[in-house]
Amino acid sequence: MAEQLLNTKPDLEKLTAIIADYAGQRWPLIPLVQKIQSEFGYIPQESVPLIAQYLKLFPSQVQGVISFYAQLYTKPRGKKVVRVCRGTACHVRGGKTILKLVKQNLGIEEGETTPDMEYTLETVACIGVCALAPNIVIGDRVFGHMNPKKVEYLLKRGGD
Amino acid sequence: MQPITITLDGNEVSGYAGMSILALAREAGVHIPTLCHDDHLPDIGACRLCIVEEEKSGALMAACVTPIASGMVINTRSPRVVTHRRTIVELMLASHPDACPVCDKGNRCKLRGIAAEMGLSLTQLQRVPQVATIQDVNPFIQRDLSKCVLCARCIRACQELVVEGVLDYFQRGFKSKPATFGDVPLESSDCTFCGTCVALCPTGALMERDAPYRGTTRNKVKTTCPHCGCGCSIELEIKDNRIIRSIPAETDGTGYRPLCVRGSYGYDFTHSPDRLTTPLIRRNGSLQQSDWEEALTLVADGLEKVISKHGAESVAVLGSAHCTNEEAYLLQRLARCTIGTSNVDSGSRLYSAATILGLATTIGLPQPANHVEAIEKSDVIMVVGADPTTSAPAVGYAIKRAVKGKGACLILIDPRRTRLAFFATLHLQPKPGTDIALLSALAHVIVKENLLDKEFVVRRTDNFEPLVRSVEHYTPEYAAGVTGVPAGQIVAAARFYARARQASLVHGSGITQYPTGTDCVRAIANLALLTGNALRKGGGITTLYRESNSYGVMAMGLSPHLLPGFRSATDTRARGDLETLWRVNLPDPPGLTAIEMLQGAISGKIRALYICGEDPISTFPDRQMVTEALASLEFLVVQDIFLTETAKLATVVLPGASPLEKDGTTINFEGKIRRFRRAVTPPGEGRPDWQILAEIAARMKRPLPFSHFDDIVAEMEDCVPGYQYYGGEGRDFDIQSTGTRQQPVEEAPRGFPRFSPVEYQVPAKLDDHEYPFLLLTGGVFPHHSNSIWSLKAPRLKKFLSQGYAELNPEDTHSLGLDNGDTVKITSAAGEVIAPVRSSADIPQGTVFIPCSFPDIAVNVLFRIRLDTQSKAPAFKSCRVKVQRVDSDG
Ligand code: SF4
Ligand code: SF4
Numbered sequence A: 001m002a003e004q005l006l007n008t009k010p011d012l013e014k015l016t017a018i019i020a021d022y023a024g025q026r027w028p029l030i031p032l033v034q035k036i037q038s039e040f041g042y043i044p045q046e047s048v049p050l051i052a053q054y055l056k057l058f059p060s061q062v063q064g065v066i067s068f069y070a071q072l073y074t075k076p077r078g079k080k081v082v083r084v085c086r087g088t089a090c091h092v093r094g095g096k097t098i099l100k101l102v103k104q105n106l107g108i109e110e111g112e113t114t115p116d117m118e119y120t121l122e123t124v125a126c127i128g129v130c131a132l133a134p135n136i137v138i139g140d141r142v143f144g145h146m147n148p149k150k151v152e153y154l155l156k157r158g159g160d
Numbered sequence B: 001m002q003p004i005t006i007t008l009d010g011n012e013v014s015g016y017a018g019m020s021i022l023a024l025a026r027e028a029g030v031h032i033p034t035l036c037h038d039d040h041l042p043d044i045g046a047c048r049l050c051i052v053e054e055e056k057s058g059a060l061m062a063a064c065v066t067p068i069a070s071g072m073v074i075n076t077r078s079p080r081v082v083t084h085r086r087t088i089v090e091l092m093l094a095s096h097p098d099a100c101p102v103c104d105k106g107n108r109c110k111l112r113g114i115a116a117e118m119g120l121s122l123t124q125l126q127r128v129p130q131v132a133t134i135q136d137v138n139p140f141i142q143r144d145l146s147k148c149v150l151c152a153r154c155i156r157a158c159q160e161l162v163v164e165g166v167l168d169y170f171q172r173g174f175k176s177k178p179a180t181f182g183d184v185p186l187e188s189s190d191c192t193f194c195g196t197c198v199a200l201c202p203t204g205a206l207m208e209r210d211a212p213y214r215g216t217t218r219n220k221v222k223t224t225c226p227h228c229g230c231g232c233s234i235e236l237e238i239k240d241n242r243i244i245r246s247i248p249a250e251t252d253g254t255g256y257r258p259l260c261v262r263g264s265y266g267y268d269f270t271h272s273p274d275r276l277t278t279p280l281i282r283r284n285g286s287l288q289q290s291d292w293e294e295a296l297t298l299v300a301d302g303l304e305k306v307i308s309k310h311g312a313e314s315v316a317v318l319g320s321a322h323c324t325n326e327e328a329y330l331l332q333r334l335a336r337c338t339i340g341t342s343n344v345d346s347g348s349r350l351y352s353a354a355t356i357l358g359l360a361t362t363i364g365l366p367q368p369a370n371h372v373e374a375i376e377k378s379d380v381i382m383v384v385g386a387d388p389t390t391s392a393p394a395v396g397y398a399i400k401r402a403v404k405g406k407g408a409c410l411i412l413i414d415p416r417r418t419r420l421a422f423f424a425t426l427h428l429q430p431k432p433g434t435d436i437a438l439l440s441a442l443a444h445v446i447v448k449e450n451l452l453d454k455e456f457v458v459r460r461t462d463n464f465e466p467l468v469r470s471v472e473h474y475t476p477e478y479a480a481g482v483t484g485v486p487a488g489q490i491v492a493a494a495r496f497y498a499r500a501r502q503a504s505l506v507h508g509s510g511i512t513q514y515p516t517g518t519d520c521v522r523a524i525a526n527l528a529l530l531t532g533n534a535l536r537k538g539g540g541i542t543t544l545y546r547e548s549n550s551y552g553v554m555a556m557g558l559s560p561h562l563l564p565g566f567r568s569a570t571d572t573r574a575r576g577d578l579e580t581l582w583r584v585n586l587p588d589p590p591g592l593t594a595i596e597m598l599q600g601a602i603s604g605k606i607r608a609l610y611i612c613g614e615d616p617i618s619t620f621p622d623r624q625m626v627t628e629a630l631a632s633l634e635f636l637v638v639q640d641i642f643l644t645e646t647a648k649l650a651t652v653v654l655p656g657a658s659p660l661e662k663d664g665t666t667i668n669f670e671g672k673i674r675r676f677r678r679a680v681t682p683p684g685e686g687r688p689d690w691q692i693l694a695e696i697a698a699r700m701k702r703p704l705p706f707s708h709f710d711d712i713v714a715e716m717e718d719c720v721p722g723y724q725y726y727g728g729e730g731r732d733f734d735i736q737s738t739g740t741r742q743q744p745v746e747e748a749p750r751g752f753p754r755f756s757p758v759e760y761q762v763p764a765k766l767d768d769h770e771y772p773f774l775l776l777t778g779g780v781f782p783h784h785s786n787s788i789w790s791l792k793a794p795r796l797k798k799f800l801s802q803g804y805a806e807l808n809p810e811d812t813h814s815l816g817l818d819n820g821d822t823v824k825i826t827s828a829a830g831e832v833i834a835p836v837r838s839s840a841d842i843p844q845g846t847v848f849i850p851c852s853f854p855d856i857a858v859n860v861l862f863r864i865r866l867d868t869q870s871k872a873p874a875f876k877s878c879r880v881k882v883q884r885v886d887s888d889g
């Protein structure tokens, strides 16, 4: 499914059906794009003119809203999101090196997704478990006390 | 309403509820610096420069978005406020490139002005200038977003004033900027290069590209954009007898109106190197330079010679909608009095006669349209056969503002998918030429479902019963079969229109250029009468005359059927009045219409023709016939600013002045008298056109009493309603308020508006097999229909300089054509060669060829078929075949 997303056009019929559902609602834009994101994993660029047409907005306005929220993604994302913490506690305990290692390991930069659609790399400001610093999150699991070996091990195992 | 009193810098001042602190301060003469505020835009409080302090609470607030409240104590200059403002400006400067000395915005930059006012120069803060990355390559606008201060004026201008919605904020934080969808260059977006964002940008972030001069100037003239019938107010900046900039201006007549690409960047046709600069005389078969004395004498003598040899009725005078009112008035005076012929007309008849006749025999007025403001207030707007976004952009903006801002319902009736379709609640796409069936079906539904305004119909109209009978058989199902529009849509449109509180009907030449044009206008009028909208304030019918001064030249009597002031040429009282005023015996009516003049030239009835501002070879249908007609004349005078195809055949060519080079008036489609004021002088020996006409008359046996411009105006005041109040400089006028509205019509004896039954004529289906396609023609962005002016404006030309033939992708596919392939389009009358473009915006089975480009002379495809009633030829569509032309021949 994920690979298909990257290589093929999103399913326009499905998109249109989702959008049409929201057309009559009040303030439908945010819930609609969230719904699209939950179905597709991201908000395909192709959906913007469709959303605009149905909601009687301009494409630029829809894009403006989507690009305003960090939680809304405009590119397909991997099966698992790797978030490296860049909070102060992690920073003093080598968070920067951890980030570098993760990048090397996955061969991608921040905000990018591996070609096999497995991982998307992001950073976060703090995840609230500073005692375990440096931390990373893979999917919804937090891993503390990271070190180079552990990074390699975790990513090889697919974050389980 | 209770006034609200606040203390402003120690003084008590009062305002009304809802007023912002800024507005009140301005009223009280207190200066608060602003950057993102603009009087024409909704405030958003983005820049925070207008910050003020409320003394009691100590709160800092943005004056532009904070409404006044009773008892507020506002300080606009406290040390705290001043420090804050300085910091804001310093921060802006810190992220701004150090480019002031080389920035073309120069003294017009607001940021620079404010910094100077505060005594700030190079900032102490660490500089983090943004990098400019956008590469726009269009000929109109360049963006350098490193100079952007994120005031969102451009965004609001684009979304709220012109409603193109091209720009919005993109991304957040430091990366935030105004961007197009996909962050593409403007030319790849929906941008129409109206220039509104450029005019409102406070910094050098948005600039006019290829501007003729980069500095600033104090020499400014307020005048009127000459390109289309909207007649927007513009302010021209002038340097060394050259226009260097055009921006929207505010005048009493029209208020602030954003311009379109032609108003903002199309003024430079006036400086085109192709302008005529001296009179030309034909010697030994070719046109050669001459001087005024020789040329004027030759014209006067030549006309007199033809008059004495063949009689005055063998001479004809043809003006155009490019004429000012004064020129049109003078032209018909020259024809009727000096020459003594009734053969006087203008080329704009081709597009406007059906409307004038259709409305005059129904609603009963040579009716100027609704004001733009009224359209904007309508809750339902029905647009028939018009693409105002191209032909009358100011109306397009108003319609879009009504839809987006006020929730109005737009019903679009157009076979093509135009830009307005995006805004339409209903888009009905009838087969070309079937509008009468569709409009009659709307009337049918309104009658059947009893949606009519009974009181209005009973008390204020005539001839209702015949209309009811005539629409009886136009059931939605029947109309669906004829037009291809689903019956459900027809019913829905009728209900929307009839149930509206106030509905505007906007129509353009898309319906009047058919042989049945007059009937189609009547069908529209019937709808407006049934629902009472015809005479309802803010409802009514808006005609988008195709050319700039179409309405004005008719009002001036530049027509064989009309005398000045829209009085009929056969009306004995009117003739008597004018004979007394003019001290002549008027020649017998009616004279020949434009097309009849040309046909007369071929038959030998017409021997001499005086043409002012018209180019029939390029703009009339049946190019072959027109050329033959002009070539068979004994004497042809052409007065124009360019050497048009028509001028090339002339005996004498006289160089006139563009509207930006002379004084005069024009009447826009709203019926407002708008002024042209001379901004620059004509190139070479060009002269204001009224002067040329007056001098010719002076050299003839029956001269005219005009030696000054004011003499003409004085006489017009006596015979054109509206002009008697026209007097002083600086006043803009509204013909509507002065009585031409609602004149009784001859055919309505009781002076009531009258229903006029019409029938859809099933076309003879002979040509379908040989000519399977239906050709449509019309104007195309950014040009103005077939006006030579926009094509001579370098930047407009650069944007689109070549014609094409547009076909539906299904058709290109089945013909095996690719974009750019060359095809031959053949009709029964002729053929043209054009490159192909495929576009889903036009229906299958149709070909669209813009009429704007001389390289594809679409008028050769048309045979003259007159509208039997208005005597205007069909010039919108005909049947054609499309064949591929292989590159090797
Ligand atoms: S481009 Fe100009 S108008 Fe637009 S936000 Fe930037 S500074 Fe303001
Ligand atoms: S030129 Fe007009 S359409 Fe284009 S971005 Fe500016 S305001 Fe919008």
Ligand code: SF4
Residues within 6 Å of the ligand: B225, B226, B227, B228, B229, B230, B231, B232, B258, B259, B260, B261, B262, B263, B264, B392, B393, B394
């Ligand atoms: S809308 Fe017409 S009058 Fe106004 S600027 Fe454009 S071309 Fe000129």
Ligand code: FES
Residues within 6 Å of the ligand: B033, B034, B035, B036, B037, B044, B045, B046, B047, B048, B049, B050, B051, B062, B063, B064, B065
């Ligand atoms: S002018 Fe008030 S916030 Fe910009």
